[in-house]
Amino acid sequence: MNIKNKLITNGYVFALLATILWSGNFIVARDIRDIVDPFSLSFYRWFLATIILLPFAIVPLIKNIVIVKRHFIYLSIVSILGVSLFNTLIYIASHTSSALNLSIISITFPIIVIIISRAIFKEHIGINKFTGILIVLAGVLLLITRGDISVLVNISFNIGDLWVLLAAISFAVYSILLRYKPKSLSMITFQLITFILGTMYLTPLYLMEFDTRIINEPTVTNTISILYIAICSSLLAFIFWNKSIELLGATKAGMIYYTLPIFTGSLAFIFLDEIISYVHLFSILLIFIGIYITNKNKKEIL
Structure with a gap:
C-alpha cells in the first residue's frame, strides 16, 4: 500500500x-x-474536555499564540x-422532537455538506x-x-425538528470550514483553542439558565455518562473527525456519518435490549453499498 492510499x-x-x-x-x-439541562450539559461536556486536553496542548498553544491571534475570527466561527451550537441544539431538540424525526433530520448533514460544497465551492458531484x-x-x-416507508407520510414537524435542522x-x-484551518496550527492546538x-x-x-436549572444529586452513573x-x-471524536476531514475532505468524511444509525442501533440492542430485524440488516447492506459507490474514484461529472 503506497503512502497516498494509506x-x-x-x-x-x-x-x-x-x-x-x-x-x-x-x-x-x-x-x-x-437530569441535566441542555446548556448545562453542553457546558459541562466542553469544560471537562478542555480541562482534560489542557495539559497535553497548553505548551503548543502558547507557542502558536501569534497564529491564534491572527486567525481569531476564523477560530471563533468554527x-x-x-x-457551542451543534450539540446544544441537539440537546434542546431532544425534549420536543420525536426519535423518528431526529433520525431523519440528523442524517441530512452529509447531504448539506455536498450541497454547500457544490453551490459555493463548485465541487463536482459525479x-x-x-x-x-x-x-x-x-x-x-x-x-x-x-421498512414501513408510509410512516413518512404522517410525520408532523415541530420546533424541535427545526432545532435539529439548524x-x-x-x-x-463547520466541517467545510475545516479545510481552511491554518496549516501552521497543529491539530491538538486547534482542538484546544476551539474547545x-x-x-x-x-x-x-x-x-x-441558572434560575431554571434542574439540580440533581450526582450519581456514579450520571458522572460516568x-x-x-x-x-x-x-475530545476523541472531534480529534478523529477533524483528522479525517484533513485526509479525505468534508464530502467523503461526511458519507461515513451515514453509518451512525448502524452503530446507534447496535448499541441500543446491547444496552437497551432493542431488537435487530432483517430490515436493519438490509439497511446496513444498502448503506455500505452506497458509501462504496460514492467513494469510487471515477471522474464522471453530473
Missing part, C-alpha cells in the same frame, strides 16, 4: 471511529436528558459552529457520488422507518 485508509478509519463515539453520545444523552447518496439515503430511511447545518458548515472558545461562548447561556460525553464524544 493516508486515505487512515482518513476513513478516523471518520468511522468518530461516528462510533458519536453514536454512543445519542445513547448516553437519552438517559440524562431529564468554535461556535462545531462546539454520477457515482450522486447514485451512492441515493442508495445510502434509501438504506437509512428503510432503517429508521423499520444543528445539521451548523455541523455541515476553550466554544466553552467561553457557551458560558453566558449556561449562566442564563458525562465523562463519556466529555472524553469520548467530545
